[in-house]
Amino acid sequence: MDTLTRRRFLVASGVVGASALAAGATGYRLSDLLATSGDRDPRARTLVLVTLYGGNDGLNTVIPYADPAYHDARPELAYTGEEVKRLDDEVGLNPALAGLHRLHGEGRLAVVRGVGYPKPDRSHFRSMDIWQTAEPERPGNTGWLGRWLDRAGGDPRLAVSFEPAMPPLLAGERSAGAAVPAAERKASRVLPQATLAEFAAAAPEDTPARARAAACFADLRSVEEMIREVRDSEAAAEQEPDGEGAPATATGGSRTPLDAQLDLVAQCVEAEVSTRVFSVSLGGFDTHADEKQLQEVLLGQVDRAVSGFADRMARTEAGRKVVVAVYSEFGRRVRANASDGTDHGTASNVLLLGSGVRGGLYGEAPSLTDLDDGDLRFTTDFRDIYATLLARVLDTDPGAVLGGWRGRLDGVL
Template identity: 55%
Template structure:
């Protein structure tokens, strides 16, 4: 999905439930709505589990990410795109990682990478917009106005900073019916010239006799400014005592303001500074590889590999960091057979990664058959809500059925309890 298409998806979806506002002007920050005024403060308990959701926009080609290198059907279906068996980073005698995923292979060897095979949803939809909406709302049957994390925010009466997205526009994932997560640009809030911070803060002060809608808007501004303060504090914070001599975070300037490495560097700062966020949302786009796929996908997967490897290596050095679990998903995989442009078209099921010091590494689920297809597409072997339910139950300590619209998830043993 190219950047314009990705932004269109976010813009089209962000108003779900009437709770989200779009990033405005040069601020690069979405306002927060529908939360009450509260006393805030960093949570000193670094033993609380945290979840980082990495969205790969565009539909990543799962067959060239987790490669069925021993399957003749893989090589015959995409002779120009298929990787030779000796090129894949072997996970077992049938599957291997893309050769650029060397950091993830090290995590696999350390038993900190779980690969869930064949993840999808019933009655697949090949539209980027509808498929991503299904993933973020966890509702494959009918469109709904809330994301699965947003419903968790509703159910726990969570503050604004409980779920944060470091993207230009708030994703539907974090939108609830009465609560909404925060959307913070990588650099935090930068006010245009002539705008006074004290004047902006005054917009959040309650006024006698105002309507409910005005009161909610005022509370939103307070949440907006509070989360921004937390981000700036995290960027400037010293490493807490007792964590050892940690090196400074690497510069993120080379990747640009929206790079995955820059987003994860800010997550690192927030975790180490004790910001009380439980769910972080970050993203990497460009995976709509209809032509010349090998070069483009390898370039993107290398970015993913380097960013995640550095992120987890850094977090492993603190107790708070070792409580972080990362999940990486895309809206769909690609078709089994290559197209005439040395690329692949929109498909269905694909692999999903779960990473971190507390992850029980290994293969989960069943690799879909490359010959028993549904009109040329893979048949999903794992319902995506089973993975989301596992993250809700094992990381957020929540009842999955309550936030998956009644779906009874089959929980997977992805996360260990002894961190």
């Protein structure tokens, strides 16, 4: 897969001009953020944007388990009502989302369904450009949060990315957010590979219980290897003389674990730094084959990181003013493909969570039978969500940032 470095992607693609980079998009460290501790208005809210790169399968994230059309379209991938984490008598969350299910029960998780935009595009790059610029007709060269940053004074530390490359959404016309490197945490390997392989191998003398345990361990190692291959293929970058080799593709995402990125966000929030927007990410969601296990593992990472972050934020006054938004560039097609996976689709879900969020289901669930060339028809324009976040979290006029857009997502914040 072709990958691009930060500077090549941001400048050569035209998503942001060199003038924005010159305004200070790079070269910041965590200490630079912590130096602003105490500089913010204590009443101000904070937005944390979590990007799931690759096109997460929304139908197997927020699952319409009671709809026969769901089971007919993907018999091998579908979850039953007994397997899902139920939200009501029709919809449930993926089994891997136990933490988010708990937050929903506590009224701290809002699920916005059918989110998309007119004339959807199934290209990773094009769709992510649309989401990050908030300009569906013709993506421009500024991100929606970059335009907010221009209006907020242009200090890069107001909008921070803990990803390997600054996402275009933080690039404005005159300024850009700060790209702060996050050190990757690596777990030590306690046992050698040969020993782990022995655990996964069944022996003739095994009892049925031991044979099942070996089979489960073998499955776990297989999924772990799939994830490693996905990450390696999507994160391998070309090294340039300036040393920038981090991926900046629409299917990339950060190599640093999501929980490590959110730990840095938590430190900043607890220190009450001036930053109003944080961007973090996780890649690997382009599940064209063998989707079910892989997506469960990836969603499990999201669940542990995001629900743990939400619980940590609930303990402090500053943390209770944090709103988290989780999105992907598109969902997947309704019908499964021949490889036990799903192909690029359109409308999907956006998750909003935090102590200040009014939990529940929002937006109309798209029909699984009235389709647009096999894809879901969107029922909620993503700009309604952006406008709500701009107005209710970032205290700014959405119309000035979103080209006069007047839609809102009522009641969630």
